[in-house]
Amino acid sequence: MPIVSLDTLLACSVMICLVLSSMVGVFTAVQPFIEYQTSGYEMEMSRRLAEYLLLESGSPTDWGAETNETLMTFGLAEENSSIPFELDIDKVTRLNENNRYNLSFLEAFTALGTKDQPFRIIIKPVFSITVTLASQTENPSEITYRFNISTERSNLPVAAELQCYAVIGDYVTSNSSSTSSSGEGSVEISLPKSLSGTALLLVFAEIEPKILSYAVYSFNHNSANPPNQAGRYATLSPLNYTLRADLTSTSNRILYAKVFTYNYWFNLSQSGNTSTIQYFTIPRILDASPMILVGTGLDTNSSEYFAEWVSYPQVPLDFGLDFTGRYHLADAFSFRFLVRINSAIYECEVILGGA
C-alpha cells in the first residue's frame, strides 16, 4: 500500500473522530442552553403566576367575606385596591386551616386554573417574638409577672418597641417596653389576686412603622391548674369582621370578648347566639397592626377563668402542598414578597412547583 494511502486513511480516521467528538461536544454544550430555555421560561411563568396570586382579587371579588359564593378564580388581592400587593384580610384568613370557613386546597387549585402547577403560600410576620416567664412576685393584693421577650428576624436580633396587654376574665392591663439591639427586653405585668385561671399576655412588637409582629403567652394566674389548652373551650374563627366562637360545651360560654391592636383595645359586642355558637362584631380599626381577638369565660366546674384567642388576619399560615418530597424540591420555584394586610406589612412566600 502506498504511503499516501496510509496518510489519507489516518486523516480520514482523525476526521471521523473529530466529527464524532464534536457531535458529542456540541450536544454537551448545547444541552444547558436547551434546558435553560425551558427552565427560564418556567421560572418566568412561575414568577408571573406568583404575582398574579397577589395582585388579582379573583372572582367573585368578595370571595373572602362571602362564604356562600363559589370561588371561580383564585386571587388574594383586596377588591378595588389601588395599592399593589395589598391583600384582603378575609381571603388571607380563609387560607388558614384552623378557621371554620377555610378554603380547601382543591378549591383554590381548581380556581387557579393551572392544571399541573401545585403551589404553596406562606404568610407570616416579618420578624418573630419569643416570650418566656422569668419570675413572679406576690403581694397581698396582686401578683407581678416578669416576662423576658426577644425579637429576631431570620435568627438575628432586632430592636423593637413593645406594647403588651395582660387579660384575665374582663380585666385588662397594659404596659410598654422595648427590646435592645441585642433583641432582648422584658416587661412586668400585675394581675389582681381576686381573679384566677388562665391569663394571656399579648405582645405586639414594632420594628419600623407598619412592620409588626405579635405573640400570645398563656399562663396560669393565682391557680394550681395549668393554663387551658387552645381550643378546649371554644374555637374562634374571624371572618368579615365577625368573630364566630364554636363552643365545645353549652355550659362554658364566652362572657367577654375583646380585640387588641398595637395602640388600642375594645370590647366586642355579641351579635348572635345559639346553644353552641356565639357571634361578636369586630370593629374596623384603622391601626396598622394585626388584631388579636380574645374570648374569656368562667369554667362552671372550677369557677376559674378560661381564655381563647385568635389573630385577625389569621396568620402565620401555610397553605397548599408540601414541597419537601425529593421529587418536588428540585422543580419548585420560590418567590418572596412583602404584602400589606390591613395596612400592616407581612412576608409572603409563594412556592410554585414546576409544571
Add this chain to the structure above:
Amino acid sequence: MLSDKRGQIRVLEAFFATAVVFSALLLTRPIYVAFDNQNEENILYTLGLNVLVQLDQEGDLGRLIEQRNWTEISSRLSVMLPLGVSYNFTVYNESLEILNNSSISSGDLNGRNVVSIQYLVVERTDFNFYVVRLQLAWMK
C-alpha cells in the same frame, strides 16, 4: 515525496479543524453562564421593586427624602430586604444630581452581578419629584 507532503497537510488540516471546533465550544461557556445569571437577576429585580413599592406606600419614601432622613431609609431597607442581599440606594433630584450625602448601603456590591432598579418618587406635600436607584446583589 510530493504525495507524503499532501498526507501530512491533511493530518494538519484535521488537527486545525479539531482545534477550531473545541475552541468554539470553550467560547460558548461564558454565554451560558451569562444566561444562567439572568434568572437570579429577574428575581432580584422583582424583589427590589416590591420593596420600593412597599417603602413608598402612603408617600413615606417621599417624606423621608424630603426630610433627608437617610438613616431611616437605610434602616427600613435593611428590614424589608431579605438577609443575603446587598444594596446601595441613591437619591437623585429632578436635575439628576445625587442628594444623599451619606451612603445608604449594606454589604459590598463590588465584583457581583448587580441589578439596578429605578423608581420615580413624588413627595406629596410640595410635589417634588425624585428619582431613586436601588442596586441589589446576592451576597455569595
